[in-house]
Amino acid sequence: MFANSSPVTSAQNEIHEQLSTLVARHATHPFRKPILGHNRAAFERAVEAWQAAGGNPLILDAGCGVGLSSLHLAARFPAHFVLGIDQSADRIARRNAWTGELPRNCIALRADLVDFWRLMLENNLRPAQHYLLYPNPWPKIGQLARRWHGHPVFPTIIALGGRVECRSNWAIYIDEFAAAVTQLTGLAIQREPYIPPAPITPFEHKYQASGHPLWRCVANLDALASAHGEAA
Numbered sequence: 001m002f003a004n005s006s007p008v009t010s011a012q013n014e015i016h017e018q019l020s021t022l023v024a025r026h027a028t029h030p031f032r033k034p035i036l037g038h039n040r041a042a043f044e045r046a047v048e049a050w051q052a053a054g055g056n057p058l059i060l061d062a063g064c065g066v067g068l069s070s071l072h073l074a075a076r077f078p079a080h081f082v083l084g085i086d087q088s089a090d091r092i093a094r095r096n097a098w099t100g101e102l103p104r105n106c107i108a109l110r111a112d113l114v115d116f117w118r119l120m121l122e123n124n125l126r127p128a129q130h131y132l133l134y135p136n137p138w139p140k141i142g143q144l145a146r147r148w149h150g151h152p153v154f155p156t157i158i159a160l161g162g163r164v165e166c167r168s169n170w171a172i173y174i175d176e177f178a179a180a181v182t183q184l185t186g187l188a189i190q191r192e193p194y195i196p197p198a199p200i201t202p203f204e205h206k207y208q209a210s211g212h213p214l215w216r217c218v219a220n221l222d223a224l225a226s227a228h229g230e231a232a
Contacts, residue, residue, distance in 0.1 A: 005210040012172060013172070042085075049107045057080045057081070061133070071102065073106075078105060087113065114151070126160050130157070132148060139173075149176050158181065162222060163218065168214075169207045169214055178219075194215055195214065
């Protein structure tokens with residue numbers, strides 16, 4: 001019963017016609033929603049854990065779920081510190097399929113990403129690598145603003161810099177994410193097929209076992225910043 005995941009279905013069959021307008025609006029109108037206290041507390045705990053581990057380059061696993069992807073990333077990049085953030089304390093607390101010794105260069109915390117991203121930018125805590133692995137696609141046509149690239153926080157995600165990678169089993173989600181990155185940065189980002197050598201999230205495992213095509217896009221935002229610096 002494991003390999004029984006249904007593909008994403010939607011009446012939308014191409015990039016949403018309102019995406020460009022929405023991204024432009026969010027780029028010119030700062031997002032001013034108040035940041036909640038428990039998210040500030042989670043951010044402070046994250047900074048303390050990162051500093052205690054030596055302040056190594058940071059990897060942000062945004063929407064880490066049960067935290068399995070964070071553990072895999074920590075094992076893959078031992079010279080980095082991996083910060084997994086998810087809005088559900090229940091998901092983070094669940095047992096996962098990790099075997100062997102737990103990596104020490106990793107912490108998973110409950111927080112609202114919308115607040116956490118803004119706190120990172122406000123405090124100049126910038127990830128070297130930034131993963132958004134299989135976010136909720138919100139596939140209905142009227143749900144564009146719920147997708148990360150259609151959310152007011154998206155310019156903050158881009159402003160944080162680093163190497164940003166988004167994966168999904170819905171090609172349109174990646175097309176839109178890539179288009180939004182290109183609109184804000186000028187970088188020519190495109191969807192590409194992705195075959196994981198070994199799945200690192202439960203969703204990635206299930207989607208691959210179910211025969212879904214997987215997709216990703218990658219943007220090196222620090223390269224963009226370097227190019228601007230050279231031009232100046």
